[in-house]
Amino acid sequence: MYFTPAELGASDLAGRxxxxxxVLRATSTLVEALANGARSVFPAQTTDEAVRLxxxxxxxxxxxxxxxxxxxxxxxxxxxxxxxxxxxxxxxKVLVMSTTNGTPALAAxxxxxxxxxxxxxxxxxxxxxxxxxxEDVEIVCAGREKRFALEDALxxxxxxxxxxxxxxxxxxxxxxxxxxxxxxxxAAGQPERWLARSAGGRQLREIGLGEDVAYCAAxxxxxxxxxxxxxxxxx
Amino acid sequence: MYFTPAELGASDLAGRxxxxxxVLRATSTLVEALANGARSVFPAQTTDEAVRLxxxxxxxxxxxxxxxxxxxxxxxxxxxxxxxxxxxxxxxKVLVMSTTNGTPALAAxxxxxxxxxxxxxxxxxxxxxxxxxxEDVEIVCAGREKRFALEDALxxxxxxxxxxxxxxxxxxxxxxxxxxxxxxxxAAGQPERWLARSAGGRQLREIGLGEDVAYCAAxxxxxxxxxxxxxxxxx
Numbered sequence: 154m155y156f157t158p159a160e161l162g163a164s165d166l167a168g169r170x171x172x173x174x175x176v177l178r179a180t181s182t183l184v185e186a187l188a189n190g191a192r193s194v195f196p197a198q199t200t201d202e203a204v205r206l207x208x209x210x211x212x213x214x215x216x217x218x219x220x221x222x223x224x225x226x227x228x229x230x231x232x233x234x235x236x237x238x239x240x241x242x243x244x245x246k247v248l249v250m251s252t253t254n255g256t257p258a259l260a261a262x263x264x265x266x267x268x269x270x271x272x273x274x275x276x277x278x279x280x281x282x283x284x285x286x287x288e289d290v291e292i293v294c295a296g297r298e299k300r301f302a303l304e305d306a307l308x309x310x311x312x313x314x315x316x317x318x319x320x321x322x323x324x325x326x327x328x329x330x331x332x333x334x335x336x337x338x339x340a341a342g343q344p345e346r347w348l349a350r351s352a353g354g355r356q357l358r359e360i361g362l363g364e365d366v367a368y369c370a371a372x373x374x375x376x377x378x379x380x381x382x383x384x385x386x387x388x
Numbered sequence: 389m390y391f392t393p394a395e396l397g398a399s400d401l402a403g404r405x406x407x408x409x410x411v412l413r414a415t416s417t418l419v420e421a422l423a424n425g426a427r428s429v430f431p432a433q434t435t436d437e438a439v440r441l442x443x444x445x446x447x448x449x450x451x452x453x454x455x456x457x458x459x460x461x462x463x464x465x466x467x468x469x470x471x472x473x474x475x476x477x478x479x480x481k482v483l484v485m486s487t488t489n490g491t492p493a494l495a496a497x498x499x500x501x502x503x504x505x506x507x508x509x510x511x512x513x514x515x516x517x518x519x520x521x522x523e524d525v526e527i528v529c530a531g532r533e534k535r536f537a538l539e540d541a542l543x544x545x546x547x548x549x550x551x552x553x554x555x556x557x558x559x560x561x562x563x564x565x566x567x568x569x570x571x572x573x574x575a576a577g578q579p580e581r582w583l584a585r586s587a588g589g590r591q592l593r594e595i596g597l598g599e600d601v602a603y604c605a606a607x608x609x610x611x612x613x614x615x616x617x618x619x620x621x622x623x
Contacts, residue, residue, distance in 0.1 A: 159394040160535040300395045301536075303563035328538035328587050332571060339570060352563050 154309055154330040157296035158261035166291055171265035172279060172312065173381075174272065175295035176304040177353035178233050179255020180379075181272040181369040182218075183386055185235035188275075188375035190244030193387035194218075196259045197251040200226055207249045216243065219251035223360045226251070234365050235274070254302075258295035259381055265291070268381035273308055273344055274374040280315035282378050289325060290316075303336075303351035304369075307344060310337030311372075345370035389544055389565040392531035393496035401526055406500035407514060407547065408616075409507065410530035411539040412588035413468050414490020415614075416507040416604040417453075418621055420470035423510075423610035425479030428622035429453075431494045432486040435461055442484045451478065454486035458595045461486070469600050470509070489537075493530035494616055500526070503616035508543055508579055509609040515550035517613050524560060525551075538571075538586035539604075542579060545572030546607075580605035 155161055174180055183194055195210075197203035200219070203226075207215045218231040218238075225232030231242065233252050250256065262268045271279040271292075283290050292312060294305035310333030316324050317334075326334070340347045345367055348354045354366045379386045390396055409415055418429055430445075432438035435454070438461075442450045453466040453473075460467030466477065468487050485491070497503045506514040506527075518525050527547060529540035545568030551559050552569075561569070575582045580602055583589045589601045614621045 156391060156536050157395065160392065162534070297563070299397070300562075301391050301564040301567070303566060306563075306567065327535075328532070328541075329536040331538060331585070332536070332541065332567065335574060336567060336570065350566070 154292045154313070154327055154333060156294050156301045156306055156329050157299060158258050158293060159299055161261055161293065164264070166262060166265035168266050170267040170269065170286065170288055170290045171262040172269045172271045172283070172290055172292045173258050173262055173295065174292065174305045174308050175255035175258055176272055176308045176369055177348065177351070177357065178235060178365055178369055179252040179295065180270050181274050182233050182235045182238055183270050183379050184272050184274045184375055184377060186238040186243050186248060187379050187386070187388050188377045189238055189240040191238070192245060192247050193385040194248040194250050195385050196256045197249055198256055198260060200251055203249045203251040210247060210249070212247065214246045216246050216248050218248050221253065223356060223362060234362055235368050236365065254295040254297055258293060262293055262381070270379035270381065270386055271308065271312060273311070273370055273372045275377055276308070276311060276315065277373045278376045278378045279312055280319055283316055284319040297353050302353055304348045304353055306333045307336050307340055307347050309333045310335070311344070314338070344372065389527045389548070389562055389568060391529050391536045391541060391564050392534060393493050393528060394534055396496055396528065399499070401497060401500035403501050405502040405504065405518070405521065405523055405525045406497040407504045407506045407518070407525055407527045408493050408497055408530065409527065409540045409543050410490035410493055411507055411543045411604055412583065412586070412592065413470060413600055413604055414487040414530065415505050416509050417468050417470045417473055418505050418614050419507050419509045419610055419612060421473040421478050421483060422614050422621070422623050423612045424473055424475040426473070427480060427482050428620040429483040429485050430620050431491045432484055433491055433495060435486055438484045438486040445482060445484070447482065449481045451481050451483050453483050456488065458591060458597060469597055470603050471600065489530040489532055493528060497528055497616070505614035505616065505621055506543065506547060508546070508605055508607045510612055511543070511546060511550065512608045513611045513613045514547055515554055518551055519554040532588050537588055539583045539588055541568045542571050542575055542582050544568045545570070546579070549573070579607060
């Protein structure tokens with residue numbers, strides 16, 4: 154388990170399954186969008202790359218999505234609030250998306266054999282898949298502007314706890330997983346409270362998007378498991 | 389609070405007091421060496437730099453110290469075990485020291501107004517100084533090979549808890565400090581047990597240096613507060 158992508162060494166993910174987490178809000182939004190019928194999501198590192206990619210895709214059914222400082226990028230179709238990604242808006246669409254922490258985290262996992270996208274919204278689906286696959290997994294938290302983020306560590310700990318309970322044994326853990334498991338135990342049953350007190354949660358409230366916090370705290374809202382494959386995220 | 393130096397932005401420490409922690413073992417060893425009468429310690433990033441620096445200092449009372457993979461660097465006088473830094477060995481000496489995680493962490497704090505060196509061995513002295521100074525402080529954990537290290541987070545949390553109890557109010561906290569405080573609460577009174585289960589503690593046992601773990605877990609063994617100033621650490 155890694156609390157930020159910066160902790161990853163060059164070959165740490167080689168041949169392995171990586172699980173990427175950005176609870177507030179990129180991976181929650183990816184889960185929501187795909188659960189609501191979006192065909193796929195292309196992550197883009199920069200606003201420019203997003204615009205170029207959308208132009209290259211050149212179809213009418215492409216939506217430009219993303220945020221900077223939490224707010225929708227000017228001129229884009231959607232921001233990074235999962236509540237925006239309703240079936241009415243995204244069903245059948247291809248999305249191009251650029252966010253501050255989530256997109257770089259997905260890019261940092263490019264060297265993995267498989268990349269799964271996790272959030273509280275699809276926690277159970279992630280645990281089931283990992284338990285069924287039975288292979289070692291590396292959980293990569295997006296963090297917040299290169300720093301430790303409480304909500305991602307909590308989600309990572311809840312995945313590790315779910316896996317342990319499902320397998321009936323402790324998964325291979327490192328120092329980060331040890332702390333994340335302790336965090337998950339303390340937060341048992343009330344992730345929303347913990348998301349709300351995180352720096353990310355507080356910032357969302359400050360910019361008027363406090364409702365996103367409760368939305369992203371809804372464990373198992375969707376039983377979907379997005380994967381990153383050939384530069385796009387899809388089910 | 390930062391769980392690894394990589395989380396620091398370029399100007400995060402400007403004008404501030406930084407507290408550097410590498411419990412297993414660099415900052416514990418610095419505290420031990422200076423408490424036992426070493427005159428000062430020059431951190432060196434590489435083995436070569438350490439050797440050159442020792443030559444430049446050119447005195448008979450210089451000791452070359454440091455480790456790679458936990459073991460003494462071949463040809464050096466001392467490794468990185470605090471138990472080696474007895475008064476008999478180090479009193480009156482100038483030390484040049486290069487370690488895997490501690491030295492880079494000290495270097496990462498170069499932009500701070502003041503840099504204090506903390507470990508469990510001098511926990512109380514650190515808390516007293518910070519409480520008396522009454523200024524905002526940034527605690528920087530060395531981590532372990534660029535990753536989160538349990539023992540550093542625990543020590544950081546114990547400093548934050550001590551400061552809170554001493555000031556009668558919560559210090560300014562971020563997500564990392566929130567988790568570190570929770571960790572300190574869980575580990576209350578038994579830091580040795582937690583150091584022993586950390587990746588760093590396990591590695592020390594594997595290379596036959598398990599006794600260092602208990603040594604570094606001894607809270608308040610020394611009432612000294614080393615500071616980094618003009619490229620050397622001294623009292």
